[in-house]
Amino acid sequence: MGAHPEVRDVRETAHAAQVRELDAAGVLVDPAWRAAFEGVPRHAFVPYFWTGRGAGHERLWGEDPDPEQRARWLRGVYTDTPLATRLRDGELVSSSSQPSLMAKMLNALDVRDGHRVLEIGTGTGYNAALLCHRLGDDLVTTVDLEEEITESARTHLAALGYRPTVVTGDGARGCPSRAPFDRILVTCTLPRIPPAWLGQCRPGARVLAPLSTGLIALTVRDAELAEGRFLHTSAYFVPLRGATAAPPPAEPSYGLPYELVENERFQFMLVLTAGALHAREALDLWRGEGRPARERFGVTVTPEGQWSWLDDPQGPYVWPLGETG
CATH class of the missing domain: 3.40.50.150 (Vaccinia Virus protein VP39)
Structure with a gap:
């Protein structure tokens, strides 16, 4: 050297x-x-x-x-x-x-x-x-x-x-x-x-x-x-640059309880479901499901589309991934 x-x-x-x-x-x-x-x-x-x-x-x-x-x-x-x-x-x-x-x-x-x-x-x-x-x-x-x-x-x-x-x-x-x-x-x-x-x-x-x-x-x-x-x-990284577009912004969190706006696990769900769930809907679901941690969420990728889900890819909580709504 x-x-x-x-x-x-x-x-x-x-x-x-x-x-x-x-x-x-x-x-x-x-x-x-x-x-x-x-x-x-x-x-x-x-x-x-x-x-x-x-x-x-x-x-x-x-x-x-x-x-x-x-x-x-x-x-x-x-x-x-x-x-x-x-x-x-x-x-x-x-x-x-x-x-x-x-x-x-x-x-x-x-x-x-x-x-x-x-x-x-x-x-x-x-x-x-x-x-x-x-x-x-x-x-x-x-x-x-x-x-x-x-x-x-x-x-x-x-x-x-x-x-x-x-x-x-x-x-x-x-x-x-x-x-x-x-x-x-x-x-x-x-x-x-x-x-x-x-x-x-x-x-x-x-x-x-x-x-x-x-x-x-x-x-x-x-x-x-x-x-x-x-x-x-x-995990927080620099966004991928190139052919893949930037992710949609999360819904504004105005009116949500401050302690939840600052909660890392809730922010994860908020970003993951951006464009599919309003912030208030995400909060109600997150509370109702026992404040789920990251490992309860998953992703499915097929030629027809990509989805994030909670607990079960065939369950009731499935959202299009990375869509702007």
């Missing part, structure tokens, strides 16, 4: 401390993923990041001539938090995900040796490096919309000796030239599941994706059916 020995020592110490923190939090239960987090340093993929400061943003970077600023950068990189890595006109375009959430998602992906994985949302390349460490370069494909992002990620990956297939393109279209896939891992929020993905999966494949404010884990039966439930974990 070209750093002085004392600088390398500080970075290695910070990296080791983060792995211990993740281990203590119980998110590195699989030894293979623990080894991946031990083997892949986050700072190699986040040479700088942006942090909110007053009315604007401040960039912290690892080559700052001020040693205190460099120390702030390193502390930030090895804090268990998402980091803004690209801004455009003040808007977040790309980020480095929270490491503990990354570990939870990788565990939930349930990969096996020999599985081919498609990652939607390359970002810095850190997550792709973890996948390469676990599976090998040849089995990992990662896609992002902008060449600037993919080129930067490719450089970060190559610096550590990882060479997955890095594709510049619309993630909603998948990557048919590298199909079929056993797993699809998505690191950007979706309004709906892009239908193209199902046809690029082997039967029994798993798709793990942020939807609403949760993580949906779908099992792909074939090119025409995928179904699954949400995990307990909350």
Whole structure:
């Protein structure tokens, strides 16, 4: 990496401390993923990041001539938090995900040796490096919309000796030239599941994706059916950009009790059913069904449409997914 020995020592110490923190939090239960987090340093993929400061943003970077600023950068990189890595006109375009959430998602992906994985949302390349460490370069494909992002990620990956297939393109279209896939891992929020993905999966494949404010884990039966439930974990990511439209906004929550407007589980349902249920209808149903948590909800994907549901895909509570009403 070209750093002085004392600088390398500080970075290695910070990296080791983060792995211990993740281990203590119980998110590195699989030894293979623990080894991946031990083997892949986050700072190699986040040479700088942006942090909110007053009315604007401040960039912290690892080559700052001020040693205190460099120390702030390193502390930030090895804090268990998402980091803004690209801004455009003040808007977040790309980020480095929270490491503990990354570990939870990788565990939930349930990969096996020999599985081919498609990652939607390359970002810095850190997550792709973890996948390469676990599976090998040849089995990992990662896609992002902008060449600037993919080129930067490719450089970060190559610096550590990882060479997955890095594709510049619309993630909603998948990557048919590298199909079929056993797993699809998505690191950007979706309004709906892009239908193209199902046809690029082997039967029994798993798709793990942020939807609403949760993580949906779908099992792909074939090119025409995928179904699954949400995990307990909350998830907030940059929206997918490209062919898939942005999700509809949730209904205004004016007049609802403040404590419920702020309730994360209710907000999840509010966003999930946006365009299908009025906020007051969603509240009445949520209360009437015992304030259901995320894992009671699921999603079905077919050529005829996509639906979210509560408890049972054939039950009384089924809503069109990602429609504007």
